[in-house]
Amino acid sequence: NAGVTQTPKFRILKIGQSMTLQCxxxxxxxxxxxxxxxPGMGLKLIYYSVGAGITDKGEVPNGYNVSRSTTEDFPLRLxxxxxxxxxxxxxASSSHKRDPLHNEQFFGPGTRLTVL
Amino acid sequence: QKEVEQNSxxxxxxxxxxxxxxxxxxxxxxxSFFWYRQYSGKSPELIMSIYSNGDKEDGRFTAQLNKASQYxxxxxxDSQPSDSATYLCAVGSGGSNYKLxxxxxTLLTVNP
Numbered sequence: 001n002a003g004v005t006q007t008p009k010f011r012i013l014k015i016g017q018s019m020t021l022q023c024x025x026x027x028x029x030x031x032x033x034x035x036x037x038x039p040g041m042g043l044k045l046i047y048y049s050v051g052a053g054i055t056d057k058g059e060v061p062n063g064y065n066v067s068r069s070t071t072e073d074f075p076l077r078l079x080x081x082x083x084x085x086x087x088x089x090x091x092a093s094s095s096h097k098r099d100p101l102h103n104e105q106f107f108g109p110g111t112r113l114t115v116l
Numbered sequence: 117q118k119e120v121e122q123n124s125x126x127x128x129x130x131x132x133x134x135x136x137x138x139x140x141x142x143x144x145x146x147x148s149f150f151w152y153r154q155y156s157g158k159s160p161e162l163i164m165s166i167y168s169n170g171d172k173e174d175g176r177f178t179a180q181l182n183k184a185s186q187y188x189x190x191x192x193x194d195s196q197p198s199d200s201a202t203y204l205c206a207v208g209s210g211g212s213n214y215k216l217x218x219x220x221x222t223l224l225t226v227n228p
Binding site for chain 1: 120148150158159160161162165167204206208214215216218219220221
């Protein structure tokens with residue numbers, strides 16, 4: 001299993017441009033998440049999904065959109081990029097099929113985004 | 117606003133010593149607790165999970181949970197330079213549990 005994969009690894013955007021960060025997991029996990037991490041800070045939840053077709057906002061959703069058409073894929077869309085969106089973005093997934101308490105999240109390698 | 121606070125660090129210990137990392141949380145109904153290790157430039161990696169009061173040991177790592185005090189800790193015995201990383205405490209968010217709230221992390225340096 002590849003686990004959680006993310007593309008691209010790095011990206012530089014100009015202000016106002018748009019892009020999609022890709023995330024795929026091959027563990028058949030029903031829950032998927034997008035986080036951003038700024039220097040010296042913990043992880044902030046942007047959006048999450050509890051299954052295909054179901055998404056919900058996290059702590060910092062403004063400026064982002066998501067979709068979940070399949071169990072495996074959970075892309076994050078940035079519209080009209082702003083310098084405040086410069087960050088490292090992590091995708092994660094978890095499964096609650098065995099025990100709802102055992103919600104360990106497994107992370108992808110991250111995408112480092114700079115908006116200039 | 118659910119909060120997770122970690123000792124701010126950075127924490128520096130000599131090789132072979134015990135490193136102690138602490139975390140407090142505000143959500144009284146949280147039931148799941150995790151420690152992640154994050155090397156510089158890498159993604160968080162799960163190293164311990166704990167769900168019941170008391171201690172849980174896994175090799176050189178021991179997680180301790182006290183729900184009454186809303187406190188969770190991680191002890192690393194016989195610290196090695198390879199343990200040098202940022203350690204993130206994560207707490208399951210109350211009733212939903214599938215959302216985690218992360219602390220800001222504690223940077224640990226183990227000196228040879």
